[in-house]
Amino acid sequence: MNDVARQTNGRNQPKLPIYLDYQATTPTDPRVVAVMLPYFTEKFGNPHSTSHSHGKEAAAAVEAARHQVARLIGADEREIVFTSGATESNNLAIKGALRFKGESRRRVVTYVTEHKCVLESARRLGEEGVEVVLLPVRADGLIDLDLLARTLDERPTTLVSVMAANNEIGVVQPLAEIGALCRARGVLFHSDAAQAVGKVPIDVEAMKIDLLSISGHKIYGPKGIGALYVRRRPRVRLEPLFDGGAQERGIRSGTLAAPLCIALGEACAIAGAEMAAEAARLGQLRDRLYRGLKAAVPEVVLNGDPEHRLPGNLNIGFPGIDGQALLDELPELSLSLGSACTSAAVEPSYVLKALGLPDALANGSIRIGLGRYTSEAEVDFAVDRLASAARRLRGAAPSA
Amino acid sequence: MRRPVYLDYNATAPVRPEVASVMAEALATVGNPSSVHGFGRAARAQLETARERVAALVGARPAQVVFTSGGTEANNLALAGAGRGRVLVSGIEHDSVLKATAAETIPVDRHGVVDLAALDRLLVTRPEPASVAVMLANNETGVLQPVVEAARIAHDRGALLHCDAVQAAGKIAVDFKALGVDLMTVSAHKLGGPAGVGALIVADHVHLSAQQRGGGQERGRRAGTENLAGIVGFGVAAEIAAGELGAMARLADLRDDLERLALAAVPGALLFGRDAPRLANTSCLALPGVSSEVQVMALDLAGVAVSAGSACSSGKVQASHVLRAMGADAATAGSAIRISLGWGSTAEDVGRFLEAWCALAARSRAVGSLTAA
Numbered sequence: 162m163n164d165v166a167r168q169t170n171g172r173n174q175p176k177l178p179i180y181l182d183y184q185a186t187t188p189t190d191p192r193v194v195a196v197m198l199p200y201f202t203e204k205f206g207n208p209h210s211t212s213h214s215h216g217k218e219a220a221a222a223v224e225a226a227r228h229q230v231a232r233l234i235g236a237d238e239r240e241i242v243f244t245s246g247a248t249e250s251n252n253l254a255i256k257g258a259l260r261f262k263g264e265s266r267r268r269v270v271t272y273v274t275e276h277k278c279v280l281e282s283a284r285r286l287g288e289e290g291v292e293v294v295l296l297p298v299r300a301d302g303l304i305d306l307d308l309l310a311r312t313l314d315e316r317p318t319t320l321v322s323v324m325a326a327n328n329e330i331g332v333v334q335p336l337a338e339i340g341a342l343c344r345a346r347g348v349l350f351h352s353d354a355a356q357a358v359g360k361v362p363i364d365v366e367a368m369k370i371d372l373l374s375i376s377g378h379k380i381y382g383p384k385g386i387g388a389l390y391v392r393r394r395p396r397v398r399l400e401p402l403f404d405g406g407a408q409e410r411g412i413r414s415g416t417l418a419a420p421l422c423i424a425l426g427e428a429c430a431i432a433g434a435e436m437a438a439e440a441a442r443l444g445q446l447r448d449r450l451y452r453g454l455k456a457a458v459p460e461v462v463l464n465g466d467p468e469h470r471l472p473g474n475l476n477i478g479f480p481g482i483d484g485q486a487l488l489d490e491l492p493e494l495s496l497s498l499g500s501a502c503t504s505a506a507v508e509p510s511y512v513l514k515a516l517g518l519p520d521a522l523a524n525g526s527i528r529i530g531l532g533r534y535t536s537e538a539e540v541d542f543a544v545d546r547l548a549s550a551a552r553r554l555r556g557a558a559p560s561a
Numbered sequence: 562m563r564r565p566v567y568l569d570y571n572a573t574a575p576v577r578p579e580v581a582s583v584m585a586e587a588l589a590t591v592g593n594p595s596s597v598h599g600f601g602r603a604a605r606a607q608l609e610t611a612r613e614r615v616a617a618l619v620g621a622r623p624a625q626v627v628f629t630s631g632g633t634e635a636n637n638l639a640l641a642g643a644g645r646g647r648v649l650v651s652g653i654e655h656d657s658v659l660k661a662t663a664a665e666t667i668p669v670d671r672h673g674v675v676d677l678a679a680l681d682r683l684l685v686t687r688p689e690p691a692s693v694a695v696m697l698a699n700n701e702t703g704v705l706q707p708v709v710e711a712a713r714i715a716h717d718r719g720a721l722l723h724c725d726a727v728q729a730a731g732k733i734a735v736d737f738k739a740l741g742v743d744l745m746t747v748s749a750h751k752l753g754g755p756a757g758v759g760a761l762i763v764a765d766h767v768h769l770s771a772q773q774r775g776g777g778q779e780r781g782r783r784a785g786t787e788n789l790a791g792i793v794g795f796g797v798a799a800e801i802a803a804g805e806l807g808a809m810a811r812l813a814d815l816r817d818d819l820e821r822l823a824l825a826a827v828p829g830a831l832l833f834g835r836d837a838p839r840l841a842n843t844s845c846l847a848l849p850g851v852s853s854e855v856q857v858m859a860l861d862l863a864g865v866a867v868s869a870g871s872a873c874s875s876g877k878v879q880a881s882h883v884l885r886a887m888g889a890d891a892a893t894a895g896s897a898i899r900i901s902l903g904w905g906s907t908a909e910d911v912g913r914f915l916e917a918w919c920a921l922a923a924r925s926r927a928v929g930s931l932t933a934a
Contacts, residue, residue, distance in 0.1 A: 178599055180591055185601070186786065188591035197588075201581045201755055201794075206866075207573035212857040213866035215567055245630030245757065248775040248785030278775025278784055285774055378786060383588060385630065385757050385788020402772065405633040405657030414657060415633035416573065416750065418757025418791070488598075495598035500776070 175539045177493040183473055183532035184328050184356060185497060189424070190381035190533070196427040197383070200420035208419045209408060219419040226426025233429040234354075234373060235364035236390050242409045243422050246387040247355035248278040249402070250374035251322075253389055253413065254351045255282040257399030258320045258372065259291050264398075268292040270312055270348075271322040272304060273515045274330075277500070279322055279353055292316075300517050301466035302332035306342060313346050320349040320372075325357030329499045329512040329528055330465030331474025333361055340369030349397060355379050355387075359432030360440065360471050365390055371397050375429075377421065381533060382428030386421035389413075443531050444472040450529065450540045451475055457548035464513060464526055473531040476513075478522045482554045487527060490550035494543055497528050566865045566910045570751075570903030571700050571728055571843060577753040577801055577904065580794045584755060587790035594787055595778060604789055611796025615760055618799040619726065619747060620736030627761045627769075627782045628792050632727040632748035633657040634773075635761040638783065639723040639744040640664075640692055642769040647691040649683055649720075651675040651706070652886035658694045658725055659882070666886075667695070672837040673704040673887045677714060684718035691720040697729035697740075701883040701899050702834035703843025705733070712741040721767065727751055727759075731802035732809060732840050743767050749791065753904060754798030758791035805904065812902045813841035819900065819911045820844050826915070827922040833884060833897065842906075845884070847897040848918075851925045856898050856918070863917035867900050 180188070200222065208223045210216030224238070231238040244250045259269055271283050273295050280295075287293040294312060298304055304323060313321070321343050326333045336352060343350040354363055355376035365373055370390070377386035391397050391412065405414025454461055454477065464476040479487060484498050499510040509523035518526070531540070567575070576584075592604030612623045629635045636657040640648055648664045653673060658664075667683060668676045675695050684691060695711040698704070712722040723744040726735050731752030737745055743764045750756035763769050763782070775784030823846060824830055833845040848856060853869030860867055869881075884894035900914060 180600055182593075182596060182598065182600070185596045186591065186593035189588045189790075191589070194585065194588045198581065198585055201576040201584065202578065205573065205575035207569070207750075207756070210569060210572045210866070210868055212854070212868060213569065213861040214565060214864075215569070215866050216572075245634070245788065246785045249630065249773055251775070252773050252784075276775065278773075281774035281784065376786075378593075383788070383790055384593075384786050385791045403633050403637040403657065404660035404662065405637070405655075407656075414637075415631045416756050418631075418750075418755065420755065421757045421788075421791070492599070495596075495600050497596060497598065 175536060175542055178495050179493065179539045179543060180495045181529050181531065181535070181543060182495050182497050183530035183535075184331070184379070184528060185530065186378045186384065187381045187532055188534065189383050190428065190431060192431060193382055193424050193427045197420040197424035200423055206419070208417050209406070223417055223419050223422045226423045229426035229430045230375065230388050233363070233433045234358065234390060235366050237393060240390050240393050242389045242391055242412045243417055243425070244387045244389055244413060245385055247353065247374045247376035247379070250387045250389040251276065251278045251353050252282050253399065253402050254372040254374060255279065255320065255322055256286060256402065258349055258351070258397070259286050260400040261398045262400065264319055266317040266319040268294065268316055268318040269320050269322065270294040270296060270309070270318055272296050272298055274298050274302065274327055274512045275322065275324050276328055276353055276355070279324070283322070298515055302327060302330045302464070302516055303466055303469060304334055304339070306335065306338055309339065310342055313342070313348055318346075318348045320351055322351040322353065325352045325354035325363065326361065326471050327465070327512060328356050329510055330476040330516070331356070331471040332465040333357060333469045333471060336363070336368040336370065344369045356471065359429065359436060360473065362436070365392070377425045377428060380428050380432050382425045383421055386418065386425045388425060439533060440472040443535070446531050446535060446537060446540050447472060447475055449537070450531070450544055451477070453541070453544035454547055457544065458551045462522070464516060464518065475529040476526055477529065478518070478526040479551050480522060480525060482525045482551060484525050484527050486554055487550055490553065491546055494546060498526070499528055563864050566913045568900045568902060568906065568910060568914055569866045569868050570906070571899060571901035572868055573750045573756060574753050574903045575905060576755055576794065577798060579801060580754055580798045583797050584790045584794040587793040594789060595776065607793050608787055608789060611792045614796035614800045615747065618735070618803045619730055619745065619762060620738050621762045625737070625762050625764065627763055627779045628787055629759045629761055629783055630757055630788070631750070631759040632725070632746050635746040635748070635759045636725055637661070638761050638769070638772050639746060640694065641772050643692045643721050643723070643744065643767065644770055645690045645692040645721060647687065647689045648694070649680065649691055650694040651696065653699050653883040654694055654696055655700060655725055655727070658696070661694075667693075669886050671888045673699060673702045673834045673883065674837050675706050675711065677707060677710055680711060681714050681718070684714070684720055691718075692723055693720050694723045694725065696725040697735065698726075698732065698840045699883060700728045701881055702845045703728070703840035704834040705729070705838045705840065708740050708742060716741070728840065731799070732842060734806055737762050749795035749798055752798050752802045754795040755791045758788050758795045760795070809841045812906065815906060815908060815911050816841060816844055816902055818908070819915065820846070822915050823918065826919045830922070831893065833887065833889070842902040844900045845897055846900065847893055848922055848925070849893055849896050851921070852895055853898055856921060859921045860914070860917050863913070865914050865917050867898050867914070869898055
């Protein structure tokens with residue numbers, strides 16, 4: 162059992178601090194740890210050393226894991242490339258597609274609310290002469306399909322990159338509609354699904370997705386592993402990021418970390434088996450949390466579309482309250498203002514700004530992430546503490 | 562079946578038990594090192610402790626350590642991130658260096674040592690700012706390279722020197738500062754840590770342009786949530802390896818016995834790099850007339866794991882570019898195998914290899930003489 166899993170044994174008073182930051186990272190599921198550990202020690206072979214039995218054993222386990230990853234998203238195992246994480250997957254998908262020799266269109270379309278690594282990859286391509294189109298999102302955080310269609314009709318485009326679920330506000334984009342729109346125009350569709358895979362159903366065939374990024378540590382696997390789905394039919398061609406031993410069908414050089422690959426496979430298998438029940442449970446907890454908070458502090462607002470969102474995410478604005486001051490009041494709750502990557506930054510979240518929130522409300526918003534080990538008692542405790550902290554801060558604030 | 566014998570440590574080393582146990586602990590905690598709450602800060606503290614340990618192994622300062630997903634990424638980051646228009650690499654480098662875009666090759670001599678005069682000539686031919694890559698120890702022969710001298714030559718000509726120390730770190734004392742190099746790669750899984758983690762050591766004066774971009778992790782030099790458990794394991798493996806450098810003498814004795822007995826028992830067998838300074842754990846032996854592949858398979862059947870050259874190119878067996886660069890003909894290079902020892906290797910392991918390999922040599926000789934008759 163891991164630290165967080167142990168907390169679920171609590172009665173009414175949960176063990177503190179309570180982890181409510183599941184979009185930053187998730188605890189590794191003990192079942193995943195159990196499966197991966199033997200591959201560090203007794204089954205330690207290099208999966209590329211297929212000339213001997215140590216290597217063959219590791220290689221077979223890696224291939225089984227590849228199958229598990231593929232199955233979760235409706236892909237073929239030959240379409241899964243293991244990477245060091247979603248940041249690498251996103252860099253590889255976007256830069257790889259645009260840098261591929263023979264790709265003449267040199268245009269990429271993405272959105273202002275994407276993860277930093279997507280925006281930075283696009284920006285880098287911009288420096289290389291690629292036309293980068295950054296589209297806005299609607300006030301609910303969802304994309305405007307008509308705007309996307311019009312943008313694609315302007316000029317030939319190589320790739321559209323839209324995240325499946327946003328890491329800060331949890332909104333889930335209409336992937337199937339985006340996929341259909343892209344496919345009809347011969348444009349590649351990449352989706353950063355780091356937050357969505359294993360949480361909401363993803364099917365690369367039904368959604369016509371060509372490239373899809375997956376993260377291990379967002380789905381109860383370890384950090385340091387991810388995958389990129391790369392469509393075979395019609396074939397998507399990528400220029401690799403690394404030169405080297407040409408592992409992963411030449412797309413990604415470097416010795417595969419067999420235990421990490423195996424862990425990602427197991428995490429995907431568990432997610433596939435438990436997603437429906439887990440989503441239902443988390444959706445109820447999320448709604449309980451929001452209802453409780455709204456009852457106690459009626460002025461709170463929910464950022465992002467209320468319907469199309471991850472079951473385990475809330476992004477809540479507290480008008481007139483500084484988000485950082487609120488977190489400082491709540492050392493017993495591990496919450497964040499937004500993305501962990503930019504946690505140390507003091508300016509308001511660029512995602513919330515993109516929804517049109519004024520600085521004051523963007524600054525007064527926090528992200529609450531629920532997950533596999535979150536209990537009802539923890540949610541009730543969090544509501545109680547959040548509400549009283551908000552009331553304290555409101556009382557302290559100079560009245561207008 | 563008898564206990565399998567693993568003599569392929571240069572491909573990957575089994576994770577040390579102490580490392581596995583700290584990784585298991587790290588996996589049982591939650592926290593993104595970039596998060597500001599207590600869970601995140603605890604993860605950050607673990608990350609920084611590991612950074613100190615890795616820095617200590619290679620004589621660097623913690624701030625110079627950039628964690629990556631492994632040696633391949635670190636080598637690519639070093640060469641692409643330094644932003645020099647021209648790249649010169651020795652002919653015996655690992656594929657992740659050798660295949661760098663538009664790399665020019667620096668020749669090596671028949672002992673497998675890089676030709677420093679040739680390096681100087683190549684640098685003089687064009688004034689363009691260059692990066693030079695010379696590895697510290699070769700992965701196939703174990704031959705050590707004159708990196709200090711190579712760095713001096715590179716610097717005299719205004720070039721940067723990158724050193725791939727993946728095979729050397731943990732096997733010989735490595736001092737980033739004393740080597741005088743600008744960039745250096747190390748990998749965890751070659752020294753008893755986990756696969757999927759490496760580091761690039763970056764001297765203070767080098768401006769490194771991040772290749773993998775996104776969040777500002779690793780002080781803006783490598784984006785992506787850090788592989789926390791792997792990095793914690795790397796730190797502990799580095800600390801153990803640093804403490805056990807003295808024990809390499811034991812491996813040198815085992816290796817010397819292996820080579821002496823193998824060469825005595827099998828007339829015609831060749832040892833690559835025998836006259837050059839080498840790592841204590843690596844032997845590259847050729848059995849002319851028997852392909853590397855046949856030897857590796859026969860040894861595997863006998864329960865002994867060795868390799869034909871580097872693991873990356875395993876699967877598509879071709880004559881080693883390292884041995885070819887040393888002047889070996891294709892047939893001889895195609896009959897070489899690599900035996901590499903490590904922290905778990907014993908005299909019994911060496912005995913098992915010798916028994917199987919000498920038997921194979923004797924069988925092939927008998928077949929050869931029958932065919933000849």
